[in-house]
Amino acid sequence: MREAMSIWFFAGVLFLLYGIIILAEGFWELSHPPANPPVLFNLHPSIWWGAMMTVAGLAYTVRFWPRVKR
Amino acid sequence: MLLETASKLTFHPSALALLLESSGKSLAHLNGVDILVIAVYFAIVIFIGFYLKGSTNTSEEFFMAGREMTAWIAGLSFVSANLGSLELMGWAGSAYQYGILATHWYWIGAIPAMLFLGIVMMPFYYISKTHSVPGYLHLRYGDGARALSAVSFAFMTVLMSGINMYSMAIVMKVVLGWNLNFSIWVSSITVALYVALGGLRSAIFNEVLQFLLIWLGALLVPILGLIEVGGWTNLRAQILQRLGSGEYVHMWSTLGHFHDNPMGVHWTGIVFGLGLVISFGYWTTDFLVVQRVLSAHNLRAARMAPIIGAGFKMAVPFIVILPGLLALSVLPFHLVGETQAVATGQHSYNEVLPLMLVRYCSPGLLGLGVTALIAGFMSGMAGNVSAFSTVWTYDLYGAFINKKATDKHYVSMGRWCTFVGVLISVGTAYLVQHAASIMDYVQALFSFFIAPLFGTVILGMLWKRATKAAGFWGLLAGTGTAVGLWAWVHFDPSALRYVALSADAKAMAEDMYRALWSWLVCVIVTIVVSYMTQPKKESELEGLVYGASRIPEERDEHWYQRPIVWAGVIAVLFVILNVIFW
Numbered sequence: 285m286r287e288a289m290s291i292w293f294f295a296g297v298l299f300l301l302y303g304i305i306i307l308a309e310g311f312w313e314l315s316h317p318p319a320n321p322p323v324l325f326n327l328h329p330s331i332w333w334g335a336m337m338t339v340a341g342l343a344y345t346v347r348f349w350p351r352v353k354r
Numbered sequence: 355m356l357l358e359t360a361s362k363l364t365f366h367p368s369a370l371a372l373l374l375e376s377s378g379k380s381l382a383h384l385n386g387v388d389i390l391v392i393a394v395y396f397a398i399v400i401f402i403g404f405y406l407k408g409s410t411n412t413s414e415e416f417f418m419a420g421r422e423m424t425a426w427i428a429g430l431s432f433v434s435a436n437l438g439s440l441e442l443m444g445w446a447g448s449a450y451q452y453g454i455l456a457t458h459w460y461w462i463g464a465i466p467a468m469l470f471l472g473i474v475m476m477p478f479y480y481i482s483k484t485h486s487v488p489g490y491l492h493l494r495y496g497d498g499a500r501a502l503s504a505v506s507f508a509f510m511t512v513l514m515s516g517i518n519m520y521s522m523a524i525v526m527k528v529v530l531g532w533n534l535n536f537s538i539w540v541s542s543i544t545v546a547l548y549v550a551l552g553g554l555r556s557a558i559f560n561e562v563l564q565f566l567l568i569w570l571g572a573l574l575v576p577i578l579g580l581i582e583v584g585g586w587t588n589l590r591a592q593i594l595q596r597l598g599s600g601e602y603v604h605m606w607s608t609l610g611h612f613h614d615n616p617m618g619v620h621w622t623g624i625v626f627g628l629g630l631v632i633s634f635g636y637w638t639t640d641f642l643v644v645q646r647v648l649s650a651h652n653l654r655a656a657r658m659a660p661i662i663g664a665g666f667k668m669a670v671p672f673i674v675i676l677p678g679l680l681a682l683s684v685l686p687f688h689l690v691g692e693t694q695a696v697a698t699g700q701h702s703y704n705e706v707l708p709l710m711l712v713r714y715c716s717p718g719l720l721g722l723g724v725t726a727l728i729a730g731f732m733s734g735m736a737g738n739v740s741a742f743s744t745v746w747t748y749d750l751y752g753a754f755i756n757k758k759a760t761d762k763h764y765v766s767m768g769r770w771c772t773f774v775g776v777l778i779s780v781g782t783a784y785l786v787q788h789a790a791s792i793m794d795y796v797q798a799l800f801s802f803f804i805a806p807l808f809g810t811v812i813l814g815m816l817w818k819r820a821t822k823a824a825g826f827w828g829l830l831a832g833t834g835t836a837v838g839l840w841a842w843v844h845f846d847p848s849a850l851r852y853v854a855l856s857a858d859a860k861a862m863a864e865d866m867y868r869a870l871w872s873w874l875v876c877v878i879v880t881i882v883v884s885y886m887t888q889p890k891k892e893s894e895l896e897g898l899v900y901g902a903s904r905i906p907e908e909r910d911e912h913w914y915q916r917p918i919v920w921a922g923v924i925a926v927l928f929v930i931l932n933v934i935f936w
Contacts, residue, residue: 309718
């Protein structure tokens with residue numbers, strides 16, 4: 285039996301999934317820039333925002349992973 | 355909801371219909387990655403509903419989330435229940451139109467009331483073990499005040515949910531070009547599923563996720579915007595240069611007279627109407643938000659939740675007001691009011707947030723921003739529907755129709771009335787599609803009940819002498835006053851100079867003063883009737899009224915764990931911020 289999944293676990297999973305998707309898109313855009321790039325595209329916000337979400341999501345997913353009940 | 359209502363003074367619901375007419379083509383185009391981001395959100399939301407179904411078997415679990423929430427979860431949910439997408443878009447538009455004055459609705463219009471709820475009122479709500487605000491009125495004043503409050507709340511809440519649904523459909527149509535029916539049905543089926551399955555717990559989980567998503571999706575706009583303009587000091591200078599007026603970047607210094615500021619408000623209206631009556635009425639007696647705090651697992655958590663919520667609420671202008679101000683500086687075109695936008699094909703104020711999202715966000719990030727908007731709308735609907743289901747089941751069905759049913763029956767009633775609530779909301783959404791002005795009337799109607807309700811509740815909590823008859827007649831007289839003043843101005847606009855004390859006053863000032871007068875009438879009638887009628891014995895007021903209740907002692911290990919300390923920290927920050935942006 286495992287503990288119930290906490291809200292923070294769900295938040296972690298959501299952040300992690302979004303982080304991976306956005307980070308991957310950011311890297312893809314390095315070689316395939318959009319035809320109409322948004323303002324400040326040169327700062328590559330997808331990469332650093334996506335990376336930040338991935339790290340935060342991973343930390344929360346691991347920290348709040350439902351443990352086995354003793 | 356009332357603050358949301360206030361926000362719609364600038365983001366008029368019926369103006370949404372104009373928004374629809376004005377949009378020849380959608381503002382943004384989503385690609386595959388954006389769709390994936392949105393799909394992940396829907397999948398998680400529905401999964402949470404199914405996952406939590408197993409833990410909502412009793413009425414306490416279904417309607418009150420088992421009273422197991424921590425201070426952080428209850429606090430985030432408390433502030434999130436109010437942070438709808440319409441509010442975000444409306445206030446960003448107001449910031450563009452009126453400048454930093456719009457911040458009053460987040461600071462003086464919320465923070466003092468939230469702290470007051472946590473420090474003064476929460477003990478009485480919590481130790482009375484009430485399930486709802488009408489439930490507290492029942493304990494304090496009897497069935498008359500409860501019935502009046504429950505009927506008005508249930509009716510208005512479900513209508514508001516429909517308006518929220520319709521608003522979402524329009525925004526999705528304008529921003530993304532989505533079909534109205536598609537948006538209405540997909541959002542309503544999703545909300546009905548996850549609330550009916552997981553009850554309040556599911557609604558709270560999703561509100562917390564929505565809160566995080568809104569920050570994730572919207573935070574990039576002010577960050578990148580500030581980088582683009584070169585910081586806050588440059589932004590102020592650019593606004594001054596572009597508009598030639600300092601009134602857009604000052605919160606208090608232009609409130610000396612109605613015609614000195616673009617909102618047409620006076621500081622007395624902001625302090626007493628908004629800060630004292632509207633704000634306290636909404637944050638301390640609207641069951642939609644109070645329900646979140648009642649789900650806390652102990653009294654300390656229940657007191658801390660609004661204080662934590664206040665801390666986050668104070669930060670919201672960073673993602674709402676700042677984008678509106680940034681747009682004043684960086685957008686290469688000028689935004690206009692809805693009517694002019696329809697006539698000329700220009701963009702309206704209310705499109706400022708989507709426009710800024712499109713300006714800075716590439717695929718993926720744009721999907722995240724759109725998901726934040728969808729999440730805001732859906733959790734707003736879920737909040738309304740879950741509160742409706744609780745008030746209907748406890749305060750109307752269980753109190754007046756079927757008093758002796760089993761707990762299982764009430765849970766079943768709660769699940770079914772969630773579906774019924776959603777269906778009525780869908781009906782409302784289609785109704786307003788054909789008569790958009792209904793939305794403005796419903797909004798106004800909702801605002802009639804909140805200010806007097808605050809008068810009734812606060813006298814009930816702080817004054818032992820308030821009697822059963824006084825509670826009912828005070829509430830009725832206050833509500834009647836609000837309706838009367840609204841009708842007076844509606845049929846004779848020149849009456850605004852009497853209601854809002856100045857011929858220069860605008861609609862926003864009217865709302866504040868109407869709330870103030872209706873609250874005063876409620877308080878005066880309650881006091882007069884109380885002295886004319888027999889009070890309850892003090893023993894019957896135990897746990898309900900200040901001076902007649904023993905508040906359980908809270909044992910904090912350290913001084914810095916006390917709610918009063920954190921309330922003090924938030925209060926000091928609140929004062930500092932107001933002085934900085936004076």
